[in-house]
Amino acid sequence: MDHICLVVAPLDWPAVIDSGVLDVVQGPVTRSGARGDGQSIYVRDPDGNTVELRSYPQDLDQPPLDGELVRDPATRERAAADFGHVVRTVPEAVLRPGSVADVAAVVRWAAGAGKQVAAQGARHSVYGRAQVGHGVVVDMSGHNTIHHVGADRIVVDAGATWRDVLAAALRDGRTPPVLPE
Numbered sequence: 077m078d079h080i081c082l083v084v085a086p087l088d089w090p091a092v093i094d095s096g097v098l099d100v101v102q103g104p105v106t107r108s109g110a111r112g113d114g115q116s117i118y119v120r121d122p123d124g125n126t127v128e129l130r131s132y133p134q135d136l137d138q139p140p141l142d143g144e145l146v147r148d149p150a151t152r153e154r155a156a157a158d159f160g161h162v163v164r165t166v167p168e169a170v171l172r173p174g175s176v177a178d179v180a181a182v183v184r185w186a187a188g189a190g191k192q193v194a195a196q197g198a199r200h201s202v203y204g205r206a207q208v209g210h211g212v213v214v215d216m217s218g219h220n221t222i223h224h225v226g227a228d229r230i231v232v233d234a235g236a237t238w239r240d241v242l243a244a245a246l247r248d249g250r251t252p253p254v255l256p257e
């Protein structure tokens with residue numbers, strides 16, 4: 077036997093590693109086990125033994141969703157960047173909503189758990205205005221349907237970009253009366 081494995085509650089592994097409390101040998105990486113894929117790190121205990129700490133996503137306390145609550149480091153890192161690149165706050169998770177109900181469910185769940193929620197579109201703002209640390213970022217970019225271009229309004233989903241809106245309007249020979257530079 078070269079190590080023992082302890083299943084622990086889901087943790088913010090990068091924050092745990094950054095804290096410097098543990099002597100981390102490897103990770104976090106995805107490893108398969110009896111309960112499916114989990115996030116795992118190897119640490120060295122004070123006696124020099126190697127101990128694996130592993131968490132499983134199904135142990136997370138979260139509401140049922142049509143979309144997904146993503147916790148992988150790369151996705152969370154992307155949500156910690158904005159146009160200014162001055163403030164960098166890594167969220168605990170990123171919601172890719174599958175429905176409007178998902179957004180409501182996560183806002184309710186976060187409120188009950190004392191967590192923060194921030195919506196993100198294209199993250200073109202600065203100073204971390206669309207970032208949260210202790211909570212969830214809602215990535216609206218997947219909800220970008222242009223529903224209707226009318227004579228006096230254009231109805232779009234919350235993640236639609238100006239580029240898409242303009243392209244849709246131009247197809248009808250129109251432009252929005254105001255555009256960002």
Ligand SMILES: Cc1cc2nc3c(=O)[nH]c(=O)nc-3n(C[C@H](O)[C@H](O)[C@H](O)COP(=O)(O)OP(=O)(O)OC[C@H]3O[C@@H](n4cnc5c(N)ncnc54)[C@H](O)[C@@H]3O)c2cc1C
Nearest residue numbers: 159194195196197198199200201205206216234255256257
């Ligand atoms: C170089 C540059 C030029 C710019 N020029 C202009 C300009 O000409 N005119 C102009 O108006 N602005 C301009 N801006 C500002 C920029 O356009 C806005 O910050 C940007 O459009 C916001 O959209 P976003 O999707 O990037 O929002 P994000 O940066 O993702 O979020 C900005 C804020 O809106 C909130 N938010 C995001 N999505 C939602 C949602 N669906 N529901 C509720 N809240 C939400 C976020 O939580 C955050 O507080 C400029 C910015 C830059 C960097």
